[in-house]
Amino acid sequence: xxxxxxxxxxxxxxxxxxxxxxxxxxxxxxxxxxxxxxxxxxxxxxxxxxxxxxxxxxxxxxxxxxxxxxxxxxxxxxxxxxxxxxxxxxxxxxxxxxxxxxxxxxxxxxxxxxxxxxxxxxxxxxxxxxxxxxxxxxxxxxxxxxxxxxxxxxxxxxxxxxxxxxxxxxxxxxxxxxxxxxxxxxxxxxxxxxxxxxxxxxxxxxxxxxxxxxxxxxxxxxxxxxxxxxxxxxxxxxxxxxxxxxxxxxxxxxxxxxxxxxxxxxxxxxxxxxxxxxxxxxxxxxxxxxxxxxxxxxxxxxxxxxxxxxxxxxxxxxxxxxxxxxxxxxxxxxxx
Amino acid sequence: xxxxxxxxxxxxxxxxxxxxxxxxxxxxxxxxxxxxxxxxxxxxxxxxxxxxxxxxxxxxxxxxxxxxxxxxxxxxxxxxxxxxxxxxxxxxxxxxxxxxxxxxxxxxxxxxxxxxxxxxxxxxxxxxxxxxxxxxxxxxxxxxxxxxxxxxxxxxxxxxxxxxxxxxxxxxxxxxxxxxxxxxxxxxxxxxxxxxxxxxxxxxxxxxxxxxxxxxxxxxxxxxxxxxxxxxxxxxxxxxxxxxxxxxxxxxxxxxxxxxxxxxxxxxxxxxxxxxxxxxxxxxxxxxxxxxxxxxxxxxxxxxxxxxxxxxxxxxxxxxxxxxxxxxxxxxxxxxxxxxxxxxxxxxxxxxxxxxxxxxxxxxxxxxxxxxxxxxxxxxxxxxxxxxxxxxxxxxxxxxxxxxxxxxxxxxxxxxxxxxxxxxxxxxxxxxxxxxxxxxxxxxxxxxxxxxxxxxxxxxxxxxxxxxxxxxxxxxxxxxxxxxxxxxxxxxxxxxxxxxxxxxxxxxxxxxxxxxxxxxxxxxxxxxxxxxxxxxxxxxxxxxxxxxxxxxxxxxxxxxxxxxxxxxxxxxxxxxxxxxxxxxxxxxxxxxxxxxxxxxxxxxxxxxxxxxxxxxxx
Ligand SMILES: Cc1ncc(C[n+]2csc(CCOP(=O)(O)OP(=O)(O)O)c2C)c(N)n1
Ligand code: SF4
Numbered sequence: 045x046x047x048x049x050x051x052x053x054x055x056x057x058x059x060x061x062x063x064x065x066x067x068x069x070x071x072x073x074x075x076x077x078x079x080x081x082x083x084x085x086x087x088x089x090x091x092x093x094x095x096x097x098x099x100x101x102x103x104x105x106x107x108x109x110x111x112x113x114x115x116x117x118x119x120x121x122x123x124x125x126x127x128x129x130x131x132x133x134x135x136x137x138x139x140x141x142x143x144x145x146x147x148x149x150x151x152x153x154x155x156x157x158x159x160x161x162x163x164x165x166x167x168x169x170x171x172x173x174x175x176x177x178x179x180x181x182x183x184x185x186x187x188x189x190x191x192x193x194x195x196x197x198x199x200x201x202x203x204x205x206x207x208x209x210x211x212x213x214x215x216x217x218x219x220x221x222x223x224x225x226x227x228x229x230x231x232x233x234x235x236x237x238x239x240x241x242x243x244x245x246x247x248x249x250x251x252x253x254x255x256x257x258x259x260x261x262x263x264x265x266x267x268x269x270x271x272x273x274x275x276x277x278x279x280x281x282x283x284x285x286x287x288x289x290x291x292x293x294x295x296x297x298x299x300x301x302x303x304x305x306x307x308x309x310x311x312x313x314x315x316x317x318x319x320x321x322x323x324x325x326x327x328x329x330x331x332x333x334x335x336x337x338x339x340x341x342x343x344x345x346x347x348x349x350x351x352x353x354x355x356x357x358x359x360x361x362x363x364x365x366x367x368x369x370x371x372x373x374x375x376x377x378x379x380x
Numbered sequence: 381x382x383x384x385x386x387x388x389x390x391x392x393x394x395x396x397x398x399x400x401x402x403x404x405x406x407x408x409x410x411x412x413x414x415x416x417x418x419x420x421x422x423x424x425x426x427x428x429x430x431x432x433x434x435x436x437x438x439x440x441x442x443x444x445x446x447x448x449x450x451x452x453x454x455x456x457x458x459x460x461x462x463x464x465x466x467x468x469x470x471x472x473x474x475x476x477x478x479x480x481x482x483x484x485x486x487x488x489x490x491x492x493x494x495x496x497x498x499x500x501x502x503x504x505x506x507x508x509x510x511x512x513x514x515x516x517x518x519x520x521x522x523x524x525x526x527x528x529x530x531x532x533x534x535x536x537x538x539x540x541x542x543x544x545x546x547x548x549x550x551x552x553x554x555x556x557x558x559x560x561x562x563x564x565x566x567x568x569x570x571x572x573x574x575x576x577x578x579x580x581x582x583x584x585x586x587x588x589x590x591x592x593x594x595x596x597x598x599x600x601x602x603x604x605x606x607x608x609x610x611x612x613x614x615x616x617x618x619x620x621x622x623x624x625x626x627x628x629x630x631x632x633x634x635x636x637x638x639x640x641x642x643x644x645x646x647x648x649x650x651x652x653x654x655x656x657x658x659x660x661x662x663x664x665x666x667x668x669x670x671x672x673x674x675x676x677x678x679x680x681x682x683x684x685x686x687x688x689x690x691x692x693x694x695x696x697x698x699x700x701x702x703x704x705x706x707x708x709x710x711x712x713x714x715x716x717x718x719x720x721x722x723x724x725x726x727x728x729x730x731x732x733x734x735x736x737x738x739x740x741x742x743x744x745x746x747x748x749x750x751x752x753x754x755x756x757x758x759x760x761x762x763x764x765x766x767x768x769x770x771x772x773x774x775x776x777x778x779x780x781x782x783x784x785x786x787x788x789x790x791x792x793x794x795x796x797x798x799x800x801x802x803x804x805x806x807x808x809x810x811x812x813x814x815x816x817x818x819x820x821x822x823x824x825x826x827x828x829x830x831x832x833x834x835x836x837x838x839x840x841x842x843x844x845x846x847x848x849x850x851x852x853x854x855x856x857x858x859x860x861x862x863x864x865x866x867x868x869x870x871x872x873x874x875x876x877x878x879x880x881x882x883x884x885x886x887x888x889x890x891x892x893x894x895x896x897x898x899x900x901x902x903x904x905x906x907x908x909x910x911x912x913x914x915x916x917x918x919x920x921x922x923x924x925x926x927x928x929x930x931x932x933x934x935x936x937x938x939x940x941x942x943x944x945x946x947x948x949x950x951x952x953x954x955x956x957x958x959x960x961x962x963x964x965x966x967x968x969x970x971x972x973x974x975x976x977x978x979x980x981x982x983x984x985x986x987x988x989x990x991x992x993x994x995x996x997x998x
Contacts, residue, residue: 057844059856088839093681096847103844104857109836111684112846113677114707120674124681124689125836127665128640132685132836153670351665355638358660365662367630367800375563376616376797377417379607 052077055087057107068219068245068259069099072166075225076106076135083233085133093122095147097139098173099166099245116147119154122161123347130348133233134161141171144180144200151202155209157347158237164229165202165240168247169254176250183254203324203338206240207317213239214320214339219246220259224270224335231337237346257328258335267328271336276307279332287332294322296331312340384594385601391450392557392605393458396549397475398467398491400434400443403546408445409792410550410567414559415449416617416794419607422449423905425457425978426790430647430730437499439470449557451606455758455905457791459980463556465549467491467523470500476512485516486552488545490524519598523548523589530588531581540578544585551589558604561586611796618795620759620788621648624692624718625655627766629662630798632688635770635806638663639690640682642675646694647730648786649720653692672697676704676717683713684845686810686835688770692718695737696727699744705779706745709871711845712823712831714773714780716766717751721785721901723976732976733787735901736952741781742930742959748868750875752776753930755783757904760795762788765927771806775881776874777830783929785951787902787978808833814840823855829874831855876931885933889915889922894993896943898968900926900956903979907949910984919992926956932963940966945991947971949984 055077063069080090090108094100096115103110109132113121118136126134136154143151143165154163170188171177177190178197185194206214213235217228225243232239244255257267269279269287277287278299286299286307294308314320323334359365394411398404405426416422425446434441448458463484466472468491479485492505506512507520527545528538536544547568554561564586572579593599618626632639641656641664643649657666669675676691683689693701698719708715721737723729737744741753752772756765765782773780811832814820822843823831834841843855851858852866887896888911899907904925911923924939926932940946940960948957949971957970971987973979 086839088842089837091836092844103846106844107842109684109842110844110846111681111711112844112848113680114703114847117673117677117704120669120677121681121684123674124640124642124667124678124683125685126681127667127678128638128682128687128689129685129836149670150674153674351667355660355663355665359663362661365629365633365659365664367633367803370626370629370659370662371616371797371800372614374616375413375417375566376614377419378614379419379610379612 050081050087052081055080055107057105059104061105062101063098064249066248067098068168068247069102069166071219071222072164072225072243072245073102073105075222075229079226079229079233082230083133089131090133090135091125092135092137093118093125094137095139095142096173097142097171098247099137099139100142102137116142116145117150118142119147119150119163123154123157123159126159126161126348127351130160130352136161136163138163138165139172140165140167140169140181140202141179144202144205152205152209155206155211155238155240158212158344160236160238160346160348162232162239163241165242166245167202167242168245168251170247170251172247172250201324202240202242204321207321207324207339210317211240211339212237212341212344213337214324215240215337216242216244216335218244218259218335220261221264221335228337231340235340236342237344258333267332269332269334271310271312271323271334271338273310273312273337276304276309278307289319294326294331312337315341384599386558386604387601388604388606390452390605391448391454392462392603393446393448393460394463394465394553395444395446395461395475395478396465396553397442397444397471398546399436399471400429400431400441401436402443402467403543404443404445404467407546407550408447410564411553411559412447412792413617414554414563415447416615417563418559420449420605421452421454421608421610421794422447422617422792423454423457424792425787428731435499437468437470437496439474439500442471442474444471444475449605451608453608453610455909456981459982465553467549468500469496469502469506472506473500473502479516481515483516484519484556485512486519486521488523488549489520490522521552521592526588526592527585530584534577534581534584536577536581541581544581547582547585548589551586551591552593555590555593556599556602558602561590610794613796615794615796617792618759619651619790619792620756620762620784621651621720621790622655623759623762623795624766624782624784625652627763628656628690628716628770629659629664630763630800630803631767631770631806632662632664634767634803635688635774635808637688637808638665640665640667640679640687642667642669642678642682642689642691643693644669644672644675644697646697648722648789649692649694649697649718651789652718652720672700673704676701679715680704680708680711680713683708683715684711684836686833689715690718691715692720694720694722695724695740698737698740702745705751706747706749707847708779709749709751710847710850712777712871714777714833716769716773716782717779718782718784720789721783729976731786733785733902733978734951734974734976735785735903736955736974738783738929738952738955739958741783748872750872750930751779751781752875752878753781753783755901755927755929756788757901757925757927759788759791759793761927763795763798767803772878774806774808775830776828776878777833778875783901785902810835810838811841813838816840821853821855823850824853825870829870829877879931879934882928882933884935885924885926885939887922887924887939888912890920891922891939892942893920893922894943895919895921895945895947895988895991896940897921897923897988898926898940898946898948898956898960899923899950900929903949903951906979906981906984909981910988913981913985914988921988921992929956937964940964940968944993945969947988947991949979949987951978
């Protein structure tokens with residue numbers, strides 16, 4: 045049987061998309077619809093599960109199975125689904141508030157369990173749906189509706205958290221960088237295990253331009269370094285800058301002043317996440333920020349495989365469960 | 381086999397009490413199993429401190445296990461004790477009040493030193509007290525010393541040797557009540573087989589205890605309780621949590637579904653997890669989540685995927701699950717949520733029993749969010765109610781709550797094994813692949829007002845569910861005011877209509893009279909026993925024990941109105957009473973106790989008699 049060839053439009057549901065005009069969410073939705081046909085997974089085998097937030101309306105717009113759940117908990121619904129239905133391709137759609145505030149606990153645990161699913165974290169560094177309060181990724185000092193004198197929280201890097209939880213796939217992309225975004229989503233889908241993709245997403249209503257340094261094509265070259273496995277870290281309009289490792293620090297250098305052999309070569313397969321963690325910690329404006337795949341390590345057992353393997357093993361060892369045998373196990377007595 | 385007198389009695393209530401490190405729970409469980417195997421009806425009540433190792437020798441550290449075994453059918457572990465075994469002064473002073481006058485008191489004399497008196501905060505040796513010696517038949521036994529001697533040849537350290545003293549005590553108790561050593565010898569072999577010296581020492585201690593009873597002059601007689609006349613069949617002893625787990629496994633088989641169990645450890649629910657995880661060959665997947673929220677959410681995820689999904693906790697954990705349970709009812713997915721209640725509020729009394737989460741189950745979610753609730757009445761009944769809960773869940777596409785409690789969970793009773801092929805099948809039909817051009821209506825309803833359980837992987841049925849209000853039939857997000865009212869009403873009707881399909885409330889006794897005792901949950905045995913005694917005394921009292929709490933059985937209102945008075949005993953401050961009064965406008969009287977302890981039969985009889993006509997002042 046040949047699979048019907050699907051197009052992006054086949055993945056669109058009949059519901060009107062209702063994000064604010066100009067919201068970065070549109071672009072992520074568009075890239076998702078574009079990437080899915082290439083993966084060869086039928087629509088009915090695809091499930092989107094989201095929490096609560098603007099981004100979490102996403103499942104309604106997809107012509108797949110979907111669940112719009114409760115705030116912060118999407119990874120847990122996805123874990124239960126995937127643990128019992130390993131045949132499905134499961135995507136988790138979440139926001140920075142959803143994943144890192146209320147859902148911080150679950151975020152860590154889904155990653156450490158390495159459930160075979162894909163998390164797309166829309167990071168707009170603000171609470172969109174509740175109209176503009178600061179989020180765990182909001183910059184220090186930023187004035188928002190709930191921080192009139194400036195935010196005093198130190199922001200959290202989702203990539204650092206993910207690496208600390210020993211995530212097996214960690215990546216970042218940008219709503220406006222559509223080709224790159226498509227590539228990263230595809231790589232995430234191909235990874236076996238939990239994949240985390242942080243997407244810089246512009247909330248043009250409550251936090252417009254917060255990540256313009258990375259989103260705008262003109263600024264991007266200077267402020268962003270695109271990671272590629274096995275390639276040196278170079279950036280700048282004319283690729284004139286590079287990054288090298290000095291002791292245990294990363295340092296920006298002018299390539300005219302330093303031989304290319306000195307530049308850091310990106311290794312997304314390194315099982316030791318130390319250098320990947322250094323990349324995750326690079327922050328604008330001190331450093332260019334990395335996009336692309338920071339980490340992609342394979343062959344780590346997934347939670348869903350293991351939970352199902354144990355059932356298979358138990359059946360092999362003890363045979364299919366039999367109620368009669370269960371009831372009569374242990375001491376019994378007969379009353380005539 | 382014994383040269384002393386054997387006295388035949390109809391039943392014995394014995395409590396074993398010692399320090400929480402003394403192995404009293406093990407002793408009690410063994411005595412229970414052995415008595416059950418001897419054909420007695422048994423009922424148990426373990427009672428232990430919340431601390432794993434509460435300060436040694438103190439009153440707070442006393443761990444007790446009560447068992448009643450009888451020739452007749454019994455429903456409670458008994459009110460007053462015929463015999464009490466105490467390992468130290470703290471155990472003596474905290475338990476002696478329950479021993480009947482003339483009852484047997486066996487004390488481990490080695491546990492009664494100056495140091496132990498201090499720990500127990502008693503001035504002098506209570507074993508010397510005249511009241512003790514006059515009121516009870518006291519036996520002072522040097523258990524620690526005798527145990528050491530008995531196990532000396534097995535070369536154990538004094539510490540390990542001393543640990544065997546509960547087996548010595550067991551041997552003595554077995555002799556006293558004519559119990560066979562065999563089941564416990566088998567247990568020792570299974571449990572300690574890998575440590576032959578420990579196994580041999582425990583066996584030696586057990587036999588030494590038995591021999592002590594047989595040979596010493598102190599005990600003039602032993603007691604014999606004949607087998608109970610239970611319904612013919614094959615029996616085993618079963619604990620509430622174990623029965624719940626088995627009921628779930630059976631329900632999964634009966635519905636041809638694999639079982640997903642998402643949970644986070646909490647007393648007294650954890651044993652369900654421990655039990656279920658042994659049965660992976662039934663297709664059971666257990667998920668120990670990072671917290672209760674994750675546990676219930678994973679359960680909903682599994683239900684969405686088409687699996688039989690169950691989560692369990694106790695009150696505090698159920699509080700955390702509340703938001704997700706509301707989602708579960710909006711999504712209209714079948715699942716089972718178990719609450720093994722304990723003393724509340726908050727962390728409350730973690731190891732003690734209470735029935736105070738009924739209103740939480742009824743109303744503890746935001747918005748209009750009714751869920752069906754069932755409550756088993758005894759350990760064995762947990763098996764049936766687990767199956768019943770899943771049956772209702774799939775019939776109505778809704779999460780169903782099971783309200784158990786610590787008393788049922790840890791208590792045990794003889795359980796007649798069901799015939800697996802006589803258990804009725806639970807039919808589940810998932811809609812099959814749809815036509816590509818026909819829109820699928822995920823919220824189209826059947827005669828039960830239930831929506832179809834279309835599962836991912838089915839072609840043509842792609843749909844999205846979520847917590848935002850849904851449009852009737854299409855399931856699309858809708859803020860239409862009239863639609864919201866329709867949906868709220870429909871979900872409520874769906875649950876209310878279950879009343880038409882569950883059994884009518886049955887009554888023990890006449891269907892009208894002076895007083896109706898209405899109970900639910902773990903107080904069943906005590907209420908039933910009390911009512912029967914009052915009936916035997918000629919009173920026009922009946923008993924209705926409710927197992928379906930939401931919706932209530934359809935004839936409850938009429939029943940309440942057929943009695944002059946209604947008494948509702950509960951281990952809370954009046955939660956079922958509030959529901960009955962508000963629903964049926966019947967002025968129910970409460971009898972309420974919140975002490976972390978079950979009702980005794982005698983206090984219930986007293987409460988009943990207080991409201992009988994003869995007792996009412998003219
Ligand atoms: C239990 C609970 N608490 C609070 C809320 C309110 N709430 C909805 S979305 C949200 C924050 C969303 O922010 P983010 O995850 O960054 O998503 P965005 O809207 O920016 O896409 C909050 C606080 C809720 N729905 N549920
Ligand atoms: S509030 Fe912000 S994140 Fe939400 S839809 Fe509007 S632009 Fe997008």
